[in-house]
Amino acid sequence: MIHRTLPILLALTAAASAQDGGQLYTTHCSACHAADGKGATGGQFPPLAGSPWVKGDPQRTIKLVLHGLTGPVEVAGRTYNLEMPPQGSVIPDDHLAAILTHVRASWENASSPVTADMVKVARAATADRKTPWTAPEILKLHPLPAVAPPIANLISSIYPGEWQDLPDFSKLKPINVEEEHDGLISITHADRNEQFGLVWEGEITAPKAGKFTFSLDADDCARVIVDGKKVAEVRGIGPLNGSRAKQGQIKLSAGRHPIRIEYVEFSGQEGIALAMKGPGIPGWRNLSDQPLPPERPSLMVTPTEERAVIYRNFLADTTPRAIGVGFPGGVNLAYSADNLAPELIWTGNFIDGGRHWIDRGQGNQPPAGEQVVKLSGSRALADTARFRGYKLDPAGNPTFSVQLGKQFVLDSWKPVGSEGSPAFLRTLTVNGQGSPVEFLISDKLPLKKAGDQDYELGDAIQLHAENAALESRDGKTYLKLAPGKPVTLTYRWK
């Protein structure tokens, strides 16, 4: 018996050691690092493609995967501060060897294979380890492979002066000129805290010919010039937090190119972050000691083809209790439950939810689309009126409901436009007995008659009103609503 099964067992182990690294990568890593190695969820997770962490001495990468990683880590010019769970107990040596061999030879990575013996050595050497590594801990054991300085022959010149924007440095004389051997622009050496200018000059290398992107952010202002051409510029006074960051592109031939960076610190915090990317450079290559601030992910909230989508969060240019509705066909609405009125309508994209996702609801999200029209910014009905919620029809079209004594005012919206001619149909109804209700239609936009039932509302909207008594007073437009007599208004963008 034993005699017969032994060869089969041996055959099985042989097959196991020739593991399919790609498939194992999909099982164990791609949920977070993505199938293309660029980091899952649009780069929220760090990349393995082009990462120096997977190059050079395999012990670093093996130990990292065995025990996980926590805290801030810089990968290809960006800082992440997440946690990678330990994988050591679930992945046997030969499987991990196959995965890392795959990772080190995929995308633009080109490093030597990893063997099961190397994993065994790493496992034994770190057997006592109970917690994930921090980046400094593991780098102390296994530093990242050395890289050439990103800017060759770098020289910095410092200019004292009080500027709130970039001066013409060519007309000024520096008080100090220094060589910067680490090849990174940095203001930590600058012997001044406030009110100075700095200019760096050196050479960058384009590994291959093609289009390169430069990303620049500064506190306060800065400019990048490559091959004598201005590529990106951050003007005026302000913080370095990504909100004023600028990108620019330039075509470069393979080889060295002169770069000049001009910078001004006025007051308060100081800093400059510059990075480049392009053909032959995996991810961003930092040209400053300060990495780029994290990119805000774009998370476009979009309706489906059949159904509108609701977004409830702080929306710019309306009140805190706003209800955003994005309709199929590219028309959008923000209804204020405080003012009982639609306050904004716009076309194209609905809302980018990225800011709320990152900052947990801080800051107001502006409409992501175009042709934004602010219809009103004050209450549409008397102070005694109360918002009573909204109902959605099967297509997600909302009807907002407001109670006014014993009467209810229903305000329904649906898209009626066609390709190239976006439009909304709004139906207003007063239910219940009582006197007519006066409803504010707009307090912002002048109303001009353009036909029997047609009007122009401001510069952007053609308004078609059926069965409607519209009235303008003091630059505001009102609608008289008689109980039981629905009125329809069509808002069409010109």
Ligand code: HEC
């Ligand atoms: C549950 C998500 C998750 C899984 C699964 C995962 N990682 Fe990670 N990995 C991370 C996170 C998050 C970081 C960054 C940790 C930090 O910020 O400290 C990271 C960092 C890394 C790094 C160092 C930084 C870089 O981008 O080069 C390497 C190398 C790495 N992981 C390899 C792997 C490999 C190989 C696998 C599969 C065996 C794997 N990871 C599985 C989440 C994951």
